[in-house]
Amino acid sequence: MTRRTNRLPWLVVALLLLGGLIVTGMWAPEFVDPPILENVAKDEYGTTVGGLGFFQVPGAWLGTNEYGVPLHQFAAQGASIVALPAAIAGMLVMALATLSGLVRCADVPWLDTVLQVFGELTGALPRMVVVVVVSLLLPYDYKYLLPIALVWAVLASPAAMDEAAASAGRLGGARFVEALRAHGFSATRIYLYHVVWMNLRPVIVRQGAEVMMQVVFLEIALSYLALASNSPSFTHAENMHSWAELLYLGYSAFLGREMGHALIASLILVAITAVMAQSFRFAARAR
Amino acid sequence: MKWWMRPLVRLLAAILLPLFVPAIITGALWALPGDPASIICPPGACDGGEALAARWDLDQGPLHYYSVWMSNAATGDFGRSWTLMSGSPVYDEIVASIPYTAMLVGLALVPLMFGTLMAALGWLPKSLDYLWQLVGLLPAVILALLVAAYVTITWGATFGDWRPVALRLVLGGLVLGVADGALAGAVMGTRSVFEEEVKQRYVQIALLRGESVLSNALPNVLPAMIGQMRGRVLHVLSGAVVVEVVVGIPGLGKLLWDGTLKQDFGFVLAATFVFAMFSGALMFTQALSEIAVALYVRRSPRGVLAEVQP
Numbered sequence: 307m308t309r310r311t312n313r314l315p316w317l318v319v320a321l322l323l324l325g326g327l328i329v330t331g332m333w334a335p336e337f338v339d340p341p342i343l344e345n346v347a348k349d350e351y352g353t354t355v356g357g358l359g360f361f362q363v364p365g366a367w368l369g370t371n372e373y374g375v376p377l378h379q380f381a382a383q384g385a386s387i388v389a390l391p392a393a394i395a396g397m398l399v400m401a402l403a404t405l406s407g408l409v410r411c412a413d414v415p416w417l418d419t420v421l422q423v424f425g426e427l428t429g430a431l432p433r434m435v436v437v438v439v440v441s442l443l444l445p446y447d448y449k450y451l452l453p454i455a456l457v458w459a460v461l462a463s464p465a466a467m468d469e470a471a472a473s474a475g476r477l478g479g480a481r482f483v484e485a486l487r488a489h490g491f492s493a494t495r496i497y498l499y500h501v502v503w504m505n506l507r508p509v510i511v512r513q514g515a516e517v518m519m520q521v522v523f524l525e526i527a528l529s530y531l532a533l534a535s536n537s538p539s540f541t542h543a544e545n546m547h548s549w550a551e552l553l554y555l556g557y558s559a560f561l562g563r564e565m566g567h568a569l570i571a572s573l574i575l576v577a578i579t580a581v582m583a584q585s586f587r588f589a590a591r592a593r
Numbered sequence: 594m595k596w597w598m599r600p601l602v603r604l605l606a607a608i609l610l611p612l613f614v615p616a617i618i619t620g621a622l623w624a625l626p627g628d629p630a631s632i633i634c635p636p637g638a639c640d641g642g643e644a645l646a647a648r649w650d651l652d653q654g655p656l657h658y659y660s661v662w663m664s665n666a667a668t669g670d671f672g673r674s675w676t677l678m679s680g681s682p683v684y685d686e687i688v689a690s691i692p693y694t695a696m697l698v699g700l701a702l703v704p705l706m707f708g709t710l711m712a713a714l715g716w717l718p719k720s721l722d723y724l725w726q727l728v729g730l731l732p733a734v735i736l737a738l739l740v741a742a743y744v745t746i747t748w749g750a751t752f753g754d755w756r757p758v759a760l761r762l763v764l765g766g767l768v769l770g771v772a773d774g775a776l777a778g779a780v781m782g783t784r785s786v787f788e789e790e791v792k793q794r795y796v797q798i799a800l801l802r803g804e805s806v807l808s809n810a811l812p813n814v815l816p817a818m819i820g821q822m823r824g825r826v827l828h829v830l831s832g833a834v835v836v837e838v839v840v841g842i843p844g845l846g847k848l849l850w851d852g853t854l855k856q857d858f859g860f861v862l863a864a865t866f867v868f869a870m871f872s873g874a875l876m877f878t879q880a881l882s883e884i885a886v887a888l889y890v891r892r893s894p895r896g897v898l899a900e901v902q903p
Contacts, residue, residue, distance in 0.1 A: 423602050429824070430610055430876055432831035435849065435868045442853045442861060443621040465824070523732040523773075527835045530734050534838060537854045553738065560742035573735070580730040 313589045320515075320585035323578060324393070331386035337545055338379040345374030347564040356564025357555070369567040371555055377571055384549035384575070387542045388522045391455035396518035398459040399466050400510045406467035406474075407506045408497055413480030418471070425464030433461045437524065441540035451541040454528070455521045462520065466513035473509050474501065511590030519583035526550045526576070549575050596887050603880035607873040614869040615666075615862050616659055622858055623655040632856050633675045649673075662862065671863035676855040683863045686848060691867065693762070694833055694844035700766025701829045705779045709822070712783035713807065722781060729774035733832045736772045737839035740764040744840070758842075765840045769832045779825060786817045812890055816883045823875045830868065 345363045347356045357370040357377070366376035409417045440457050441449070478485070486496045502510070525541050529550035532539040542548060549572055556569025622629050630646035646652040649672075650661045662672060671683040678686070708725075711717045744764070748757035770776060790796060790810040799809040834846035841847075845864055852860030 419598065422599070426599075426602055426876075427606055429827070430606055431614070431872050432827050432834070432868060434831035434834040434846075435865060438834060438849055438853050439618060439861060439865055442856065443618070443625065445626060520773075523734065526732065527734040530738075531835065531838045531850060532854075535850070535854050550734075553735070557738055557742060560746060576732065576735060584730070 313591065316585045317589035320582055320589050323582035323585065327385050327578075327582070328389045328393070330382050331389035334382035334386035335379055338375050338383065338547060341373035341375055342370075343374055345370045345376075346372055355562075356558070357568065359564075359567040360570075368571045371568065372563070372565070377552060377555075377568055380547040380551055381549065381571065381575060383547045384552070387451055387546055387548055388525050391451040391525075392518045392521040394452065395455040395459035395521045396514040398456060399463050399517040400514035402460075402463040403466035403470040403510045403513050404502055404506065407470035407510070408474070408501065410471040410474035410479050411477070411483050411497065411501050413483075421467060421471075425467055428461055429464035431461075433458060436461055437528070441528065444540070449540050450543075451521070451525050454524070454541060458521055458524055459517055462513075462517045466509070466517070469509050469513065470506055473506055477501070477505055508587075508590050508592045512587040515583040515586035518586075519579050522549075522579045523576070526553065526572075530554060596891075597884070600880040600883045600887070603876050603883070607876035607880060610873040610876070611866060611869040612663070614865050615662060618858070618862055618865060619655045619659040619662070629658075629858070632858065633679075649675075666863075666866060671866070672859050675857045675859045677852055677857040677860055683859050686860070687845070687863050687867060690843055690845045690848045693842050694830075694837070694846060696762050697766050697769065697833055697837065697842060697844060698826065698829050700763055701769035701775070701833075702826070704767065704770035704776055705825055705829070708776050708779040709783045709818075712780045713787055713818075715784075715787070715806075717780055717784075719784075722777075725777035725780050726774075728771050729777035731772050733768055733772040733835050734839060736768040737765065737836045740768055741840050761840050761842050765836045765842055768840075769829045769836055773828070773832060775825065775828055775832075778828075779821075782821050783818065786814050786821070790814050812886060815886050819879050819882050823879050826875055827872065830871070 343354075345358055345366065346354045347358055349355050354372055357372050357374070358366070359369045361367050361369075363370055363374075363376070366378065368377040368381060370376055371380075406421050409421060437454055437457060441454060444453055474482075483496055483501070486500055487493075491500070526549050528541050529539045529548035530553055533550060533554045538544055539548060539550075552568045552572035552575070555565045556567075556572050559566040559569050628642075628646070628651075630642050630649070630651045633649065633651075634640075634642040634645050636642065643652070650658050665672060669684060671687060673679075674681050674683055674686075708717070740761070744757055744760055748754070748760070787806070787810060790813055791806055793810075793813075796806055796809050800806065830846075833844060834850060836842070837844040837847040838850050845867060848860055849864040849868075851857075852864060
């Protein structure tokens with residue numbers, strides 16, 4: 307008896323989380339609230355020692371920073387920074403992986419070779435080194451996450467393309483297509499349904515979801531490095547606050563500030579991103 | 594595709610990579626709005642921009658700058674810092690930073706090699722895969738942050754003591770070795786390669802003859818394993834930029850980041866050139882090993898038989 311894989315719950319979770327990320331990003335305020343110095347934690351001498359925790363201030367359910375600014379606004383702005391670039395980067399990787407798999411099945415040796423050479427060259431350098439240099443070389447008006455995310459996606463694509471091509475190769479490549487043609491199926495049905503949907507989908511979706519997650523983590527890393535160096539971030543405008551800022555605030559909890567809630571909030575956001583990517587992966591897994 | 598195509602492409606790419614990377618950066622530098630010399634000497638903030646541009650070879654276009662820079666780099670002269678440490682030789686800083694990055698990468702490879710070996714020998718149960726995957730979901734920046742916090746709390750701002758430096762390196766290496774799916778990739782990647790190979794008839798027959806899987810399958814899986822290992826080293830080098838800055842290790846990645854923030858193309862060019870050299874060397878090694886394995890596998894049957902039946 308074969309056991310049927312139930313993918314629907316994972317798909318629902320994945321779409322809910324992605325939808326939540328995009329909707330939160332769309333609803334993010336352009337500027338966070340001005341400081342409210344009553345909404346901060348103080349010691350017995352009246353000195354500010356951090357922000358207030360979860361639900362301690364009405365309307366600031368993620369707590370506040372040490373100037374009394376609600377942290378959920380930071381989280382919403384962070385979502386608006388990452389949502390679209392991450393989704394686009396994920397889709398780009400999925401498109402390139404699909405192309406690579408189809409080329410292997412279509413038996414176009416020269417294009418297959420071109421794609422493999424492309425993979426060799428783009429995967430030759432450490433990705434972060436390329437991203438840092440690209441961030442430096444981007445003109446000021448383009449210093450946003452999207453171009454960086456696209457570069458990351460292109461750099462990440464060789465692995466996805468290799469895996470998709472290998473999956474198509476295991477399927478039988480051109481012989482698989484030929485066999486289906488003999489059954490009378492149309493080319494569209496063979497390539498889009500039998501090859502991509504039925505066979506390449508697990509690989510393509512997993513790689514796309516992973517790159518989506520990586521782009522979110524990349525944004526956090528780049529913004530955190532900029533914050534740690536007291537410099538403007540390459541990934542967003544100065545009126546915006548990244549999720550890295552929650553992490554940066556949370557770090558001060560280790561040094562005695564009352565900002566543990568910011569650390570927990572940032573870890574929850576990271577966990578949500580990881581769960582979203584894993585849910586997509588499970589939703590697309592093979593039977 | 595012929596068997597020699599991939600190694601050949603790799604060999605060519607390995608040779609061209611250190612030449613291309615500075616060329617692209619130099620080209621992009623001139624493509625940016627404004628004069629490159631204005632980065633060192635912003636108009637209005639300092640005088641003598643033209644003389645400075647001439648002294649720094651920035652006055653005769655990108656081709657001249659690139660050719661001078663490359664010929665100097667070939668003799669070990671990476672020029673001088675533009676803004677980060679204005680005027681000081683880049684070479685000294687680069688040379689001082691390389692050991693830290695090398696140690697960090699070396700330490701990161703310990704868990705990776707361990708995972709690879711254990712998976713190749715089949716000593717890691719599949720049931721633990723979820724654990725590696727779970728750990729691999731953690732981004733390097735967060736683990737590095739915890740390491741930075743731990744070292745700061747434990748050692749404070751201690752200067753001149755080797756122990757916090759060593760601790761940063763060891764824990765930073767551990768972070769790079771497990772975060773961002775590094776260990777999970779090593780274990781599961783190795784296992785999947787071996788599992789595919791074990792299904793081959795020759796391995797099954799070898800097993801019936803009482804021989805080990807590893808000794809029979811290794812020559813055939815070696816190219817894939819070397820490719821995976823190169824990918825892992827690149828992955829670790831990529832993460833090293835983040836870990837070095839967050840944990841506070843004065844390596845090549847931190848130098849690159851500091852140079853980027855200050856728009857110091859002197860440092861950026863030199864650091865990326867070293868990264869490109871290292872990546873090229875990895876690619877070169879992979880190509881050579883692929884050729885060696887291919888030649889070994891394609892030896893005449895007489896030679897193989899002589900080895901099997903002496």
